[in-house]
Each structure stands twice: as C-alpha cells, then as structure tokens.
Amino acid sequence: MAIFVSSFGIFLAIIGIFGVAMPATLLGLVGKWRASILLSVGAGLRIVLGILFLLAAPYCREPLIVRIVGVVSLVAALGLLAVGRSRFERFLDRWLARPPVFVRTWLLVAIALGALLVWAAGWPL
Secondary structure, eight states, X not given: OHHHHHHHHHHHHHHHHHHHHOHHHHHHHHHHSOHHHHHHHHHHHHHHHHHHHHHHGGGSSSHHHHHHHHHHHHHHHHHHHHHHHHHHHXXXXXXXXXXXXXXXXXXXXXXXXXXXXXXXXXXXX
C-alpha cells in the first residue's frame, strides 16, 4: 500500500512541476472542464484518496502524516459537496483569473506535498 501513497506523491509533484513551468497551460486545461464535472470528480477523488490513505497508513514509514492527509482529503470532499455548484463555479473563475506567480506559488506547495508523501510512504526504501 505504501507504493500507492508514493506513486500519488510522485504524480502530484509532476503536476506541480508541469504547472510551475507552464501555469497558463495548466489553467487552460482546468478551464476546459465544466465546473459541475470538476466538483463531482474532485469530491469523488478526494473520498477515494482519503480512504486509500487511511488504509495505507499502517504500511508507511510515517503513518501519522499519511493519516492526516487522508483525513484532510475526506474533509475537503465534504467541503466541496457543501459549497455547491454555483459557489464552486465562482471559486474556480477566481482561480483561473489569478496571475501566474500566484498559481506557481501554490504549485510549489503541491510539489512539496508530493515530496512529503513520497518520504512518508517510505517507498522505495
């Protein structure tokens, strides 16, 4: 199960690197999706990831970190479902209008979180 956590961390870091290098391209890809699809997919993925992280935590080097990420993922899914489609559309429109430096900063956070997950998973040792 640690391989899942590590693989997701690598994937997250790669998306972050791509976005830092080409923020407009990444925002363009996100902007092409309808907000209702992003809301449903985003909430569903967060629920699945949260559960998988909680199940994988005992097999990782730092189970507490993986559990925290799992719980945060589940809470984020509930938050997405609670805000509703219209508020999510406004939020998404604001994000898509942000300057590249703002987007790059948040993508650096994604790279750091990805690296943290790879380390916390302890795979490969």
